Amino acid sequence: AQNLLETLLKKEGLKGKKSGKTLNYEKTVFPTISTDYINLNIAFEVASKDKNAPVTTVFCFVSKGVANEFVTSSADPQLISNLKAFLDTKYATTVYDNDVAIKKLAKEKEIKATEDDLKSLDKTIEKRTKDISGYEKDIKKANDNITKAKSDIETAKKSIITQKSLLQKQQDELKQIK
Numbered sequence: 001a002q003n004l005l006e007t008l009l010k011k012e013g014l015k016g017k018k019s020g021k022t023l024n025y026e027k028t029v030f031p032t033i034s035t036d037y038i039n040l041n042i043a044f045e046v047a048s049k050d051k052n053a054p055v056t057t058v059f060c061f062v063s064k065g066v067a068n069e070f071v072t073s074s075a076d077p078q079l080i081s082n083l084k085a086f087l088d089t090k091y092a093t094t095v096y097d098n099d100v101a102i103k104k105l106a107k108e109k110e111i112k113a114t115e116d117d118l119k120s121l122d123k124t125i126e127k128r129t130k131d132i133s134g135y136e137k138d139i140k141k142a143n144d145n146i147t148k149a150k151s152d153i154e155t156a157k158k159s160i161i162t163q164k165s166l167l168q169k170q171q172d173e174l175k176q177i178k
Contacts, residue, residue: 001056002044004094014040021045027066032090033082039063060087 006023009016012032016025025040041061048055061070062083073080 001058001095004098005042005058005091008091008094016040032086033062034064034079037065038079058087058091 002018002021002023006016006018009023009025012030014025014028014030016023016028021044023040023042025038027037027039029035030038030040039062041063043059043061045057045059046054047057060083062079063070064076064079071079
């Protein structure tokens with residue numbers, strides 16, 4: 001709030017001093033408010049530090065010329081009216097525009113983070129799909145090996161039967177020779 005008002009007043013041609021949470025503009029002409037020399041004292045008080053909805057109260061005091069007494073709406077209604085109009089139109093608009101810009105930036109960051117998350121998820125899906133493809137190839141290879149092993153077992157069983165048959169035949173021949 002303070003930086004926005006300070007920047008706005010600089011654009012209006014005012015030169016002042018910043019001291020902590022106050023801005024002081026002494027013996028200055030501010031045509032938007034008055035053609036006379038005025039002194040502006042502006043104080044800022046943080047009412048809420050909530051990150052989502054911060055609140056700052058702005059106190060604006062004005063005196064004319066070299067007087068030390070602040071002007072009231074009954075003493076100089078036009079000056080106070082002009083000051084209120086400036087604060088309500090230019091300053092309030094600047095604060096609103098800044099608030100919208102901050103919210104827009106936050107949403108853009110949120111969108112970017114979501115997009116990054118989506119990209120990460122897409123990469124994870126690609127990796128998992130690749131893994132599945134590899135696993136499917138391994139399963140097919142294992143099934144082929146099982147089929148070949150079964151075939152080899154059947155061939156070996158047939159060979160054993162043939163071998164037993166030959167052995168039996170030889171044993172029978174040996175018995176006949178004896």
